[in-house]
Amino acid sequence: MEIIGSGFLAGALAPLAASHPHAVAAAFGVSYASGVPEAEFTREAVRLYELLRDCERRRRTLVFFSTASPAMYALPGQAGREDGPVFPSTAYGRHNLALEAVLAASGVDHLVLRLAHVVGPGQPGHLLVPAMVRQVRSGRVRLHRGARRDLIDVADVVTVLDRLLETGVNRTVVNVASGRAVPIESLVDHIEARLGTRAARTYVDGEVSGAVSTARLHRLVPEIARTGEEDYHRRVLDTYLGAYAADGAVADPRPDPVRHPT
Known part of the structure; x- marks a missing residue:
């Protein structure tokens, strides 16, 4: 698989580089859910358009990473489904949905993975868990x-992509999530317990949070069923918290650090 990009997700996909020669992974683009200049969205779109034309010429399958966060699925009381209605609540969600539409209309073989909040080693400091x-x-x-967040281990994302490409899944959208939207307070509680500290909490109104449907994921990749277990989010946190707390990996590279992870 050809991996286009040099960031966190591109690095995590490296084990697949020697597999799936028919596939190209677009592991680049905007990863901030808020405060993104329009120029950043434009730059990602132009790059994707160029990659689409290249994949059409070379007859390659393009893998695009979208979002399954509340930025895409702002549906109170409903689990967000790949074939159901979506009402993106932010410019970030609308941008991803627009790029998905470009792929669907292109005629190029493609696979769209809508990712929940991915957690893994060496993650940028503005993303949910390091923040x-x-x-x-x-x-x-x-x-x-009232926020709830669905965590997914980046290692499980790699497993899902490997399996989907291996079985020839094509021209479809797949939510890659645990299917369990955990109250944000529970995540903070667990982090505090593991770090042995307490933090003062300030609450602000935010976007609607909801669950993500994983029915299609489990049908296509049944071996990933463990991600739906009740304690999955705690296992994911425990895998990476030590590294985040031990070094500078949690520093936010932006000049205006995000005050609330989305």
Whole structure:
């Protein structure tokens, strides 16, 4: 598989580089869910258009990573489904949905993975878990009232992609998530317990949070069923918290650090 990109997700996909020669992974693009200049969205779109034309010429399958976060599925009381209605709540969600539509209309073989909140080693500091770790260590956490978050281990993302390409799944969208939207307070509680500290909590109003349907995922990749277990999010946190807390991996590279992870 040809991996286009040099960031966190591209690095995680490296074990697949020698497999699936028919596939190209677009492991680049915007990873901030808020405060993104329009120029960043434009740059990602132009790059994807160029890659689409290249995949059409070379007859390759293009893998695109979208989002299964509340930015895409703002449906209170409903589990977001790949074939169901979506009402993106942010520019980030609308941008991803627009790029999905470009792929669907292109005629190029493609696979869209809508990712929940991915957790893994060497993650940028603005993403959900390293941002929460940084805030807990600082002694103050800013939370969206009523927020729930679905965590997925990046190792499981790699397993899912490997299996989908191996079985020839094509021209479809797949939610890659645990299917369990955990209250944000529970995630902070677990981080505090593991770090042996407590942080003052401030609440603000935020976007609607909901569950993500994993029925299609489990049908296509049944061996990933363990991700739906009740304690999955705690196992994911325990796998990476030590590394986040031990070094500078949780530093936020932006000049204006995010105050609440989305």
